[in-house]
Amino acid sequence: MTQGEIQKKITQVMEKLSPEQQSELLKVLSGSISNINKDLEEYIVQMKALEIKQKM
């Protein structure tokens, strides 16, 4: 199986996902990353607060 054939096969497989499934997946992924961002932002804030505390 050539790389092109593999590529074609993967494309065919992915196209089996309905637009609804794709839409749903993108939305969930987006929401999950948004949650991770909130965690990271909180983490950064706490680390910066610690940094200030250590300097004082």
Added chain:
Amino acid sequence: MTKETIGDPNDPSTWGLVPEEQEEGVLQEGNETTQKSEFTLETKEEADARVEQMAEQVTKQDETEQSDATQIEKNREELSASPNESSDEKILRLWEEGGKFIDYMNDINKQEEVAKKRFEDGEISEAEYIDIENRLNEDFQLKRKEADIGINELNELLKHASKDDQTPSPLVQSILQARINAGAGFSQRKSLFSEEHSKQILAHAKQMEGEIIQEPELSPQDKETISEVAKELSGENLDDLLDWFKANNSEEGKELIGNIENLQKNLAEVDSLPKEVTESVEGKEISKLFTEKIGNSVKKVFDYLSEIDKEDVLIVSASAGILAAIVPILGLHDLHGVISMLPDSVSHFLQKPELAGNPLWSIVSDGHVTMPSMDNYMHSVDVFSNVPDVTQGNPFASVSEAGDAINQASQIEYEQTMQRMASAFGNLAFVPPITAAAMSIGKAFGKIGKHFVGEKNN
């Protein structure tokens, strides 16, 4: 005589039905025999009286048969909602009616038990007991006919709503899943129809509806355009892949891009935090807390991926995309971190023997794309079996094997294999937008793994 629902639990069309021999209640010969066995010492006079009573009952039933049918039809008309009632509304209404019927059956069984006990205790005569039985049966037959119509209608609607060529609504999915989960016992099916369970199903369905945005079906032209665009995105540059979203006016895609860009900014900021702060005692405590929080968020993504696609198609592509993105960009250390985050569902997927037919393992075993075979798969097992630590990416390692000492030679082979895999995947075109997103997310997850899981392991 307990009115118990019977039938194949896997065949909804049999639900709500009672055994054939019970259908005519005490009027059937078989039931009469049963009753005789329960009530011995019946005199001829008593038997004659009972036969006469039964004959009257038959006449009465004949007379009421027609009016019953009329009443049933009238009731159903009254129960039917407005002409604008949607399929889901109708399904929910019929489902709730089914629940009421089960509640009614429970109630009538209790009444029968009470009557039987009163008869056994001598509080009522046999004639009175039979009268109660007949009355309850008459009422039951009427309600059962109503329920049968509703259940048949519900089954038809569910059947239509879950055809292969359409996605069932969240409500239909919930009900079908609830039926699967209900198991074989009548008591379980009673709880299945209970008011509380109906509320749970409704709440679940509403939650799902809130999470899903229904998009119109793509036209053939749109699909062709996507396919053409996808073919052009055969390079390894993740930014090019992200551009795909920008070129296509997908709201979800735009939102995802925004979140991924924010993620990249946040990770860059995390990287810029002074080490003397992050590696201090307090800093490590904070990291530990967030490792768990962020790890859970990452896990949810993988859990979701593994749930939405029953055939694992998406997991194949997304996992491969994520692995491909992480390895060449961030190195093996980060891959270990991310793999340690994978839930069991993904680990199990990676261990499936049928993956011998997947290009993933051909690449792993041979370092290049070849025709998949069981030999390739077995070689993959051999390669990974020489890597003892499951957190280092060995999908075949057992817990007991994880304690073995690392063999230097196998470690080198493992790293070489991973690099070959990364290289091969890097050259593959993972064209669809979802996989492109997975690759971008994988890159970010790799950083998360490096920063958080890496610290956790140290």
